[in-house]
Amino acid sequence: MAPRLNPLTTLTAAAAVLVITTAASSWAVSLTVAGGAALLAGVTGTARRVLLAAGVILAPFWLSLLLMHGLFFPEGRTVLASWGPARITAEGLGFAVDMGLRTSAFVLVLLLFSFSVRVPELVAALAVLRLPPQFGYVLASTLMLAPIIAARLEKVRQAQESRGLVVGKGIGNRLGAARLQMVPLVLGLVHDAGIRAQALDARGFRRTGPRTTYTQVRDSRAQRGFRILAVLLAVAAVAVRIAASLPGGGQA
Amino acid sequence: MNSHKPDAVTLRAAIESFAFHGDSRPALQGVDIVAAPGTLTAVLGGSGSGKSTLGRLLGGWLAGGRDGTLKGRLQLEPGGQQEAWQPLVFAGADTDPQIDPAAWAEQVGYVPQDPAAMLSAVRATVEEELAFGLENRGTERAEMVRIVAEAARRTGLAGLLERDPATLSGGELRRLAVGCAIVADPAVLVLDEPLASLDVDGTRTVTELVTAELARGTAVVLLSQSTDALARSAEHWLVLDGGAATAAGPPDRLLAGEELASSGVVVSEPSGPHPVQAQPRPCPAPGDVPALKLEGVSFGFDTKNPGRPLLLENVDLDVWPGEIVAVTGPNGAGKSTLLRLFNGLLKPLRGEVRIGGEAIAGVPTGIIARRLGLLFQHPHDQLFERTVLREVLFGLDRVFGDEAPGRAADALAAVGLGAAGSAHPHELSGSGQRLLALATVLAREPEVLALDEPTVALDAHGLKRLSATMTAAAGRGAAVVLVTHDLAFARAHAHRLVELRDGVLAGR
Structure with a gap:
């Protein structure tokens, strides 16, 4: 994830890791990948943002998994506790943990990628692959959407606080403040987008002719080799997984 | 090219x-x-x-x-x-x-x-x-x-x-x-x-x-x-x-x-703009306590980078009730940053900001806002409501209770937007948006007014409104700090000019 790496290398690595994690279908692999992603986030200095965003996404997901599968897992046989129709089974908990860890690995790897990639370099690298520039812009604006929303929200918050809004520390206070900020946030973003569309048109964004890229993206034979290897490993993992699930192919 | x-x-x-x-x-x-x-x-x-x-x-x-x-x-x-x-x-x-x-x-x-x-x-x-x-x-x-x-x-x-x-x-x-x-x-x-x-x-x-x-x-x-x-x-x-x-x-x-x-075109002399001329007024005598005091304030954005100099270094400033101080300086010198330190939107690395003698460290910006009104550099960043009237009314009831609607109407009338209450702020011209942002600050009648580039986008009529409201605020005892590149406006209205350059605030 160092800035020297070609974004296609990090993108390929992230995609390959996720494919292998899915193919492995093992809580230990998922846990290792999630832990590795968190560790890498620490090394690249994005730990705080990655973990915060992951927490926001994963906390409700884990809660719903544990509620749904921990309490109501039809295939569960080993009952640990029960209250009427709800029963905690070892199989249900195992399934919830497996799913939770796999999703955590996905979320952490993707967040790590999106927080550490330099978006203009990714767009430039995609342009080298001759993908349509609109695809690059949509990808770039999607990856930069969070910072744009965060910046706009910060401006609304500053404007409101400068006119007497006091945001307390409690969850109720924060929710109340968020309610006041949502409408200005959305209206502001829509207004900005309308103006930006005119500027993009005038600056030739919708032109159909050939394009070039200003940003130079570093690449090397080693990185190209690594990308091929990563793709091969991912394909191999899928092949092994399919072979293992065929009749007589061993345990799925 | x-x-x-x-x-x-x-x-x-x-x-x-x-x-x-x-x-x-x-x-x-x-x-x-x-x-x-x-x-x-x-x-x-x-x-x-x-x-x-x-x-x-x-x-x-x-x-x-x-x-x-x-x-x-x-x-x-x-x-x-x-x-x-x-x-x-x-x-x-x-x-x-x-x-x-x-x-x-x-x-x-x-x-x-x-x-x-x-x-x-x-x-x-x-x-x-x-x-x-x-x-x-x-x-x-x-x-x-x-x-x-x-x-x-x-x-x-x-x-x-x-x-x-x-x-x-x-x-x-x-x-x-x-x-x-x-x-x-x-x-x-x-x-x-x-x-x-x-x-x-x-x-x-x-x-x-x-x-x-x-x-x-x-x-x-x-x-x-x-x-x-x-x-x-x-x-x-x-x-x-x-x-x-x-x-x-x-x-x-x-x-x-x-x-x-x-x-409404501002007719200025070839040497530079000379808009509305205010009557020269004597500088108010310093009282016991400055309305705004900065003591040894230092600030920088990228403090983890030891090679990057601080944006503001050991800044001292006293602004007395009724006094208008203009802050000038080159683009990027940190003038807007300075104003954001006044109401706690930014926290100083070192030093202290006091309003009416009370330190603001640890006080939420929303509380400081009762005593200090900040006009942002870009009205687009300050305006967020659906109508002009709602914009001025925001948070006003917490200060004035039932009097809030009357205060909002007065503030809008003072900037010439009395008839535009139901319009959307984005429908106003650039001048109108800045005057609306000014009205949101004036309506609260703060002890200190911090105005960031208030003359930008204002036409001659707007400059007259700004001049009148700013002078009236100082007349009722408010301290005014004005960041501007319009030296003629600053000289015509401010009791004192200070320049921010290379992180240092100096009188001129």
Whole structure:
């Protein structure tokens, strides 16, 4: 994830890791990948943002998994506790943990990628692959959407606080403040987008002719080799997984 | 922006009328303009005169049919031996021609009044933003690098190429917007208030750029609400009032006429703007406690980088009740940052800020807001409500209870927006938006007013309102700190000028 790496290398690595994690279908692999992603986030200095965003996404997901599968897992046989129709089974908990860890690995790897990639370099690298520039812009604006929303929200918050809004520390206070900020946030973003569309048109964004890229993206034979290897490993993992699930192919 | 001259092109526009969809009254009516190669044409007008609408129409940012009903004709007329292009005739019908904004922008470069509107928002550095339009045109990389370096040199941005555009100051952002327009090397350049928020160096840079473009044969259209030095160098003036052309001709003749004054244009001397002159008032005698006190305040954004100097270093400032202090200084010096330290939006690394003798450390900004009102540099950042009235009423009931509606109405009346309560803030002109932002601050009657570039985008009527409200606030005992590049306004109104430069605040 160092800035020297070609974004296609990090993108390929992230995609390959996720494919292998899915193919492995093992809580230990998922846990290792999630832990590795968190560790890498620490090394690249994005730990705080990655973990915060992951927490926001994963906390409700884990809660719903544990509620749904921990309490109501039809295939569960080993009952640990029960209250009427709800029963905690070892199989249900195992399934919830497996799913939770796999999703955590996905979320952490993707967040790590999106927080550490330099978006203009990714767009430039995609342009080298001759993908349509609109695809690059949509990808770039999607990856930069969070910072744009965060910046706009910060401006609304500053404007409101400068006119007497006091945001307390409690969850109720924060929710109340968020309610006041949502409408200005959305209206502001829509207004900005309308103006930006005119500027993009005038600056030739919708032109159909050939394009070039200003940003130079570093690449090397080693990185190209690594990308091929990563793709091969991912394909191999899928092949092994399919072979293992065929009749007589061993345990799925 | 090539080394050779752009092909000479004359822009002719005859706008019979243009009305935005849903508006019964046209925003423009009976406006004719000719921008010939190597000439500077200044379109002058006050707030809501239709200048920016005209600029956006000329620049291809507004289109007949898509954005409103346009009747009239637009024509780009190539010089020399080139084959003439057909005029685009608009009748307000579905069969009207459609302008390709990108193809149009190759001939006509437009820089909007709000420079942030020019940015793509997907480029992380100034140089990438400058190159965005070139990338879309398929310019070879080596050529792009040359053009970007040249545009950066000409706009004074050479030292800022690696910066994130979102971190630029107002003046730097305006120069970046100009840079984004000139990289395409257009034959016609339409500049909407290009000198707003610029410091002395920035003004000189942009003025030199315009002069160089004229010498290369570019036709330049300047949209301005002030007869500043750049406007005075124009060969031809066109005065707009209420969307209609009320006068046209050489500057000398129009300066002698009545139309300028009634249109709200700020008539300034050639040496610089001299807007509303306030009566000289004696500096209020210092009392026991300053209304605002900064003691040894230091601040920097990137404190983890030991090589980067602090933006503010050991700043001391006392502002007494009733006193007006103007803070000047170059773009990017940290003037806006200084104001954000006053109400706790930013926290000092060292030192202390006191309001009425009480330290604000640890006090939420929302509480400080009862005593200090901050006018943001960009009204767009300050306005967030659905109507003008709601905007002023926000949070006012917590201060004044049942009196809040009356206070809001008074504040709106004071800035001349008493009749605009139900309008959406974005519908107001640039001047109207700034006055509305000012009303939101005035309505709270704070002990300290911190105003960031309050004169920018204000026409003569708006400057009068600002002058009157600011003087009245100081008269009732409020301390006023005013950040501005408008030295004439500062000298006319402030008891004291201080300059922020290289992190140090010094009296002048």
